[in-house]
Amino acid sequence: MNRQIVAGKMGRFVEKMNDLLLLRPxxxxxxxxxxxxxxxxxxxxDWLPESCxxxxxxxxxxxxxxxxxxxxxxxxxxxxxxxxxxxxxxxTVWGLIxxxxxxxxxxxxxxxxxxxxxxxxxxLKPGDVGRVSPTIGDVHQVANASQDEVSISVHIYGADxxxxxxxxxxxxxxxxxxxxxxxxTKLPDLY
Numbered sequence: 365m366n367r368q369i370v371a372g373k374m375g376r377f378v379e380k381m382n383d384l385l386l387l388r389p390x391x392x393x394x395x396x397x398x399x400x401x402x403x404x405x406x407x408x409x410d411w412l413p414e415s416c417x418x419x420x421x422x423x424x425x426x427x428x429x430x431x432x433x434x435x436x437x438x439x440x441x442x443x444x445x446x447x448x449x450x451x452x453x454x455x456t457v458w459g460l461i462x463x464x465x466x467x468x469x470x471x472x473x474x475x476x477x478x479x480x481x482x483x484x485x486x487x488l489k490p491g492d493v494g495r496v497s498p499t500i501g502d503v504h505q506v507a508n509a510s511q512d513e514v515s516i517s518v519h520i521y522g523a524d525x526x527x528x529x530x531x532x533x534x535x536x537x538x539x540x541x542x543x544x545x546x547x548x549t550k551l552p553d554l555y
Contacts, residue, residue, distance in 0.1 A: 419443045429551070444508035451532045453531060472484045
């Protein structure tokens with residue numbers, strides 16, 4: 365279990381999430397309130413440890429920032445090198461994406477009769493918050509909006525997302541199961 369002491373802006377965010385989840389809200393209430401909390405967290409770019417901002421030249425990085433001891437939620441920074449993107453994938457739990465630096469292009473998808481059907485596309489800019497869940501739409505592809513700069517987003521999920529069995533969807537209609545894990549093996553100091 366994670367007994368990490370978290371202070372500062374991230375600590376206040378974690379406290380608000382704990383307080384919210386103690387009320388046992390439904391998913392819509394979680395998404396509504398947590399969106400506000402995450403929006404406040406990403407409106408200023410002065411709290412994320414440097415160790416959780418390092419890009420990889422070939423693929424995006426997923427750094428664990430906080431894991432709730434009861435695994436009710438996890439917080440992760442995603443670091444996108446120039447032009448990097450995810451495959452089309454799902455989450456199987458609720459999630460929020462808060463844009464901290466740069467920008468991301470999100471392409472939504474529906475899966476119908478084994479086919480991947482493109483939906484809406486939109487860009488997240490610093491301070492913006494996006495939502496995913498099986499209830500409101502859970503399948504998407506995310507790409508760095510820049511071909512020459514690093515972008516960073518902060519995500520919160522309704523589980524320890526690095527341990528959740530999820531799915532990638534191919535253009536050929538194949539579904540592959542994966543567990544993402546995390547780039548870091550040690551939680552950062554967030555004091």
